[in-house]
Amino acid sequence: MTKEIESSTLLIVNCPACSAGNELDQHHRIDCGKCEKPITGHTYAVKGVSAMFAFAVGVAGYGLVDRNLLNTERYPMELEYAMVNACANGDLSALPRQMYESKQEVCLCAIEKVEEALPYSELEERESEFRGVLQSSVSECL
Numbered sequence: 001m002t003k004e005i006e007s008s009t010l011l012i013v014n015c016p017a018c019s020a021g022n023e024l025d026q027h028h029r030i031d032c033g034k035c036e037k038p039i040t041g042h043t044y045a046v047k048g049v050s051a052m053f054a055f056a057v058g059v060a061g062y063g064l065v066d067r068n069l070l071n072t073e074r075y076p077m078e079l080e081y082a083m084v085n086a087c088a089n090g091d092l093s094a095l096p097r098q099m100y101e102s103k104q105e106v107c108l109c110a111i112e113k114v115e116e117a118l119p120y121s122e123l124e125e126r127e128s129e130f131r132g133v134l135q136s137s138v139s140e141c142l
Contacts, residue, residue, distance in 0.1 A: 074120060110137035
């Protein structure tokens, strides 16, 4: 057990003077194994992308995808959900699970086709076409 604790305090650090790799025990004076110059007094960092940078990129990417900023043709998630929900649950009749799931798949397919035919950026000016496009999309998806 003592051996494991001792090995956990060892680091491999490159010497700033000659770039040689050195195993360092954090509890002793640290000199380069090659040029014997002290390695203390320097700041060391892991090469690569910092965790904060990776986190920031992830948050920004999620924000772009979540708000559909990368795909301007797609409808906002809230509207898509409302349309699929209205399509699948519009008649309020109880259906067996398998029939409901089949109906839901048809609704998802139809909404996808509506989005292709009527991009969100054009929806306001082409609102009168929406019902007809939805009905023909449902027919295609059956």
